[in-house]
Amino acid sequence: MSDRMGEFDLIARYFTRPAKRAVLGVGDDCALLQPAPGMQMAISSDMLVEGRHFFAGVTPFTLGHKALAVNLSDLAACGATPTAFTLALALPRVDEAWLQGFSSGLWALADAHGCELIGGDTTQGPLNICITVFGEVPRGQALLRSGAQADDDIYISGTPGDARLALDALRGTLALPTELLAQARARLEQPSPRVALGQALRGIATAAIDISDGLAGDLGHVLEASGVGARIDPEIATNLIAGCAHAAAAAGLFPYEKLLEYVFAGGDDYELAFTAPPAARQAVDAASRKSQTQVTRIGSIEKAPGLRLVDAQGRSVTQTFQSFDHFA
CATH class of the missing domain: 3.90.650.10 (PurM-like C-terminal domain)
Incomplete structure (x- = not known):
């Protein structure tokens, strides 16, 4: 456990990878995404708050998985293909063992869906995780809530x-x-x-x-x-x-x-x-x-x-x- 690691060291060690699909990823004030021709972007955000969405004792690996999974589920409901996500993370303190487990769970699910982390923010405070996920869907083919018809x-x-x-x-x-x-x-x-x-x-x-x-x-x-x-x-x-x-x-x-x-x-x-x-x-x-x-x-x-x-x-x-x- 360590309280000496700074914010940017934390990001660099646990939440930075070279951009592959994004035009520009972690490291600048903004990330850049370029949808493929004929595609629309699908975007969704979800927040997980300790004591409200998960128990305090949950293992960090499973929490990393769920934090991204709930967002990917929204893309699934739209019929979209995941491309990238951002992570805003509030931590009560720097705990390197927790960060290692959390980031491992996060990366495992992200890699399974070809979804890369392209930016976000970290701060000190009660444990709070907010992810915004980006996906692509062919223009006009997104699944919506408004299309159900009688007899379906x-x-x-x-x-x-x-x-x-x-x-x-x-x-x-x-x-x-x-x-x-x-x-x-x-x-x-x-x-x-x-x-x-x-x-x-x-x-x-x-x-x-x-x-x-x-x-x-x-x-x-x-x-x-x-x-x-x-x-x-x-x-x-x-x-x-x-x-x-x-x-x-x-x-x-x-x-x-x-x-x-x-x-x-x-x-x-x-x-x-x-x-x-x-x-x-x-x-x-x-x-x-x-x-x-x-x-x-x-x-x-x-x-x-x-x-x-x-x-x-x-x-x-x-x-x-x-x-x-x-x-x-």
Whole structure:
């Protein structure tokens, strides 16, 4: 541990690499990016605050991974290819072991997606991480929230609910077997941004969004932007998505209503919810295989506004689900 390292030494040692895709990277007052011909830039920012978005004791490697993953998930929802990112980092003190772990997790995910760090800022203060990510998408092919049409199918990637399961276990409100906790914790602390799926869905999906604050609430943003409603079969959404939360419910660790809460209001999933016409089902299956990402068809878009949970027997679920809100 050291408090003698200065700001610029810290940046040079842990967060500087030669620019490859950017015209100009770390070292000047601004970085320079040049989109390829026929491409549009996709840009997103996310902030992670200790005690709000992650536990104080989280390993720095997994924190470095998640800090970038939550931003890459936004690019995935747009169908964009990651190119570069900036990092603004507030640190209570210089801890070289922490910085080594954090930067290693950050670089590992960045390298996996060909995304380079091109600038940012560091300061002293409570631990706070803010990343802005840049991507490219062919002009006119970006996936938006506003394109869902009546009769479109609704899909979800991966296994929503697992991150919330881990959160409750880590808070001590739920006991999980060791192996199941490890699996769920990995989904919370090292989510997999569905970048390859988002790219594969260009020209297929009519709308898309990343699930960060809960499936019901985030899907609601698509419905509002598209001026439509939706009907979802909750039994499909909870039983066909066989993740950690489903396994815990099947083991009798909590009732079915809690499983619904995890899946529809859990948050921190960083999966994709998207819509596509029924005629595109084979194309969606092909995109799933190409991206090696599980997708599940859970319902359909309807003209009447609102989200309705109705099972195959026509029974409505009266349970309500609130999206996460930092200021609620």
